[in-house]
Amino acid sequence: MTRTVTVGLDGSSESRAAAEWAAREAQLLGLPLKLVHVWEPVPAPMAQAPLLGAETHQHWAERIPREAAEGVRLRHPGLDVATEQLSGRPADMLADAAKDAELLVLGSRGLSGIGGFMVGSVALSAVAHAERPVVLVRAGEQAADEHEMDPAGIPSAVTPFRPVVLGLDVESPDEELIEFAFAAAARRSTSLRVVHAWNPPPYYAYGLSVDLELHGELARREATTLAEVLRPWHKKFPDVEVTEESSYGSPGNHLVDASREASLVVVGRRIRRAALGAHIGPVTHAVLHHSTAPIAVVPHN
Structure with a gap:
């Protein structure tokens, strides 16, 4: 089975930067790109709320990888881009998704004034448990482009x-x-x-x-x-x-x-x-x- 460059999406600017980095890396490697969004099922009490129901939550969850894929295809014509919607705990599902990946790419928040990462629990868990390489990318100029000025x-x-x-x-x-x-x-x-x-x-x-x-x-x-x-x-x-x-x-x-x-x-x-x-x-x-x-x-x- 052909491995992919897999990126975890959550709709944040950091995950969009990760998707862009992953798309370039997939082209360098000559591999397909897979955009994965993990939908964590809404707890029953929240699902009953009129504005936060399970159907609304799922609609937005499905929209994230679809719109990201459309943007990546426009910026990287010819790249094989697929999407996957998973349901469960994000940390567990992403670590599992890494098993069939050449790389797992995730976004991580920049620390204002320090110039580093705020590595969330999902990213840390993926790094700690995945048995394939994991790349963390933060939003910003250097994350978006690795070239010299x-x-x-x-x-x-x-x-x-x-x-x-x-x-x-x-x-x-x-x-x-x-x-x-x-x-x-x-x-x-x-x-x-x-x-x-x-x-x-x-x-x-x-x-x-x-x-x-x-x-x-x-x-x-x-x-x-x-x-x-x-x-x-x-x-x-x-x-x-x-x-x-x-x-x-x-x-x-x-x-x-x-x-x-x-x-x-x-x-x-x-x-x-x-x-x-x-x-x-x-x-x-x-x-x-x-x-x-x-x-x-x-x-x-």
């Missing part, structure tokens, strides 16, 4: 894409995560910026003054390890220009800083099937809330 200060399809940013832990590098980032950069014909952050082990740090020689030795070791991890990927994707950054400090902070010049930030999430349940790590959680670029969360074992 033209001389007039306007993003344009004739200008290059901004770089793709990959957050990488060299102690446990995952091939699915790395390949996703390289492939995203390759299909955009842009560069890949790999960001790795490190801190000294506790037995080096506690109770010791700054040792510049030791700091330099650790920095060289981390940079060498990063280069070794990426060496085979340079050969697999020879046309992708790669910038390797191994920096001291918080990985979340470095990735948020890098997101300001990125078309897409790629981070990982380890899949947990144990009793502890799903989990979003602290670095991914920080990036989800404060990145100014769309974020792809790639689950891996």
Whole structure:
């Protein structure tokens, strides 16, 4: 069965931005686009209200994906666009819809004055439970277009894409995560910026003054390890220009800083099937809330 780029719609400006991002990504991937709206059945007391009855609710629920599909088809002629109406709890239904998707794309609200995301419970649940990559997009200029600015200060399809940013832990590098980032950069014909952050082990740090020689030795070791991890990927994707950054400090902070010049930030999430349940790590959680670029969360074992 052909996978799709699937986007969850709720009628908000954020979900419309997500649909636009998903349409462009579907064209880059050569895949169909599926617009999914989850209709949560109206509780019985509310269904009896004259203005909020179940039929009215369902009418508006069906209108959201239909109108979104019409707009996407006008802006992206030739793209195969389908709609699907589901009924149930949005978090559960979207995580289930992701199973047959190449990507699940969701909108997320921007935080005024901070330039990041307000990740709602539905989006967080989808990120935490989906076993396919989930991309979060917020409304706004950078979410709507991943290209560099033209001389007039306007993003344009004739200008290059901004770089793709990959957050990488060299102690446990995952091939699915790395390949996703390289492939995203390759299909955009842009560069890949790999960001790795490190801190000294506790037995080096506690109770010791700054040792510049030791700091330099650790920095060289981390940079060498990063280069070794990426060496085979340079050969697999020879046309992708790669910038390797191994920096001291918080990985979340470095990735948020890098997101300001990125078309897409790629981070990982380890899949947990144990009793502890799903989990979003602290670095991914920080990036989800404060990145100014769309974020792809790639689950891996």
